Amino acid sequence: MEFIDYYKVLGVDKKASTEDIKKAYRKLARKYHPDLNPNDKEAEMNFKRANEANEVLSDPEKRKKYDEYGQDWQHAEEFERAKRSRAQQGRQGDRSGYTYSRTSGSDQDFSDFFESMFGGGGQGFGAGGQRVRFRGQDYNAQLQLSLMDVYTPQKQTLTVNGKNIRLTIPAGIEDGQTIKIKGHGGPGIEGGPAGDLYITFSIVNHTAFKRDGANLYKTVEVPLVKAVLGGEIQVETLTGKVKLKVAAGTDNGTKVKLKGKGFPKYKKEGQFGDLYLTYQVKIPKQLTQEQRELFESLEKTNLV
Amino acid sequence: MKQDNYISVKTFCKLHGVGESFVHTLCEYEIVQVEYGQEESRFPIEELPLMEKMVRLHNELEINPEGIQAIYHLLGQVESLQQEVASLKKRLEALG
Numbered sequence: 001m002e003f004i005d006y007y008k009v010l011g012v013d014k015k016a017s018t019e020d021i022k023k024a025y026r027k028l029a030r031k032y033h034p035d036l037n038p039n040d041k042e043a044e045m046n047f048k049r050a051n052e053a054n055e056v057l058s059d060p061e062k063r064k065k066y067d068e069y070g071q072d073w074q075h076a077e078e079f080e081r082a083k084r085s086r087a088q089q090g091r092q093g094d095r096s097g098y099t100y101s102r103t104s105g106s107d108q109d110f111s112d113f114f115e116s117m118f119g120g121g122g123q124g125f126g127a128g129g130q131r132v133r134f135r136g137q138d139y140n141a142q143l144q145l146s147l148m149d150v151y152t153p154q155k156q157t158l159t160v161n162g163k164n165i166r167l168t169i170p171a172g173i174e175d176g177q178t179i180k181i182k183g184h185g186g187p188g189i190e191g192g193p194a195g196d197l198y199i200t201f202s203i204v205n206h207t208a209f210k211r212d213g214a215n216l217y218k219t220v221e222v223p224l225v226k227a228v229l230g231g232e233i234q235v236e237t238l239t240g241k242v243k244l245k246v247a248a249g250t251d252n253g254t255k256v257k258l259k260g261k262g263f264p265k266y267k268k269e270g271q272f273g274d275l276y277l278t279y280q281v282k283i284p285k286q287l288t289q290e291q292r293e294l295f296e297s298l299e300k301t302n303l304v
Numbered sequence: 305m306k307q308d309n310y311i312s313v314k315t316f317c318k319l320h321g322v323g324e325s326f327v328h329t330l331c332e333y334e335i336v337q338v339e340y341g342q343e344e345s346r347f348p349i350e351e352l353p354l355m356e357k358m359v360r361l362h363n364e365l366e367i368n369p370e371g372i373q374a375i376y377h378l379l380g381q382v383e384s385l386q387q388e389v390a391s392l393k394k395r396l397e398a399l400g
Contacts, residue, residue, distance in 0.1 A: 026365070026366070029364065029365060030365050030367075035360055035361055036361075036365075036375065036379070038379065038383055039386055134311075134315075134319045134320065134352070134356070135353065135356060138353070175394075176390060189319075190319060192319075192352075193352065196353075210397065210398040210399075211394075212398035212399075215398070
């Protein structure tokens, strides 16, 4: 766990006034606020950092503790205990301990450094610390499936906050695609509607096929002699092997489309994309004496 | 649409600590749709996430409705560009 220089995070001097801190924080918040930076994890991280720095530096008690221990934060609690014990020996009733509690409903993530020094999260964003919500919080979940899993509709049961949610994932869902399950987020406040559950799919592809939407792509090797003379090759598709005719004089890099042999189209039952094959002519590396002599004979014919 | 599918502007503003004029301005700028009835004005529940986002921008970042309108349009463009980039990346991977 590393020490975080909150002054550096906000770009202010150690002598900065509350007003300077507020200003610096607002400047960063306008830059990194999640509502202004959709799907930007880096901005989200920066925002959380700025938020945490503000949480500490804008609170006189927290700032005092942070300034007092600084780099020695790991010993802060020991110092606090020793200080309390000294104070109790001298004067009874002087209570110098701090107590912090996590605010329920706060969706702010605080660093381990913050947690270890201050115990729990604060109120989160907002000048007055008042964050009223009416609609319940949206939940985000990730679900990992393999490419073959999503070739057919998938019935899954998810457990979110103790509740089981049954859902059928349509075939053909894409990697990174997010679906919304309405009303399965956090409960609303003061009669407000519940939030939604967003599930983002991570589709792991262990196959030899590359996927772009419903189309699949694959490179297949064609033996040199077959590419020159023509013939038949066997190709593996997602649903089994197919035989293909290779025309005589097939060039390296030739593309062939197998209609309807691709991936199911999302929410279009019975419709499939195409499979695109790229032929890679395989040049033999190890020749027998006989094969070598045949190639040499070919060479003598001035074959171009 | 049932009554439950609407949120009263008054209730929303009270809970979020914004003036009703804020919501009316957003409506004027065609960011959200508000229905003006004889008794009260209300908006469809589907608009709630967007409304709450606009309130956050207003309350937390002190952005006025004019700024929010500009942000709303720019965010729409950012999101559509992000989708385009993601789709082009996938295509590039598939062809690469």
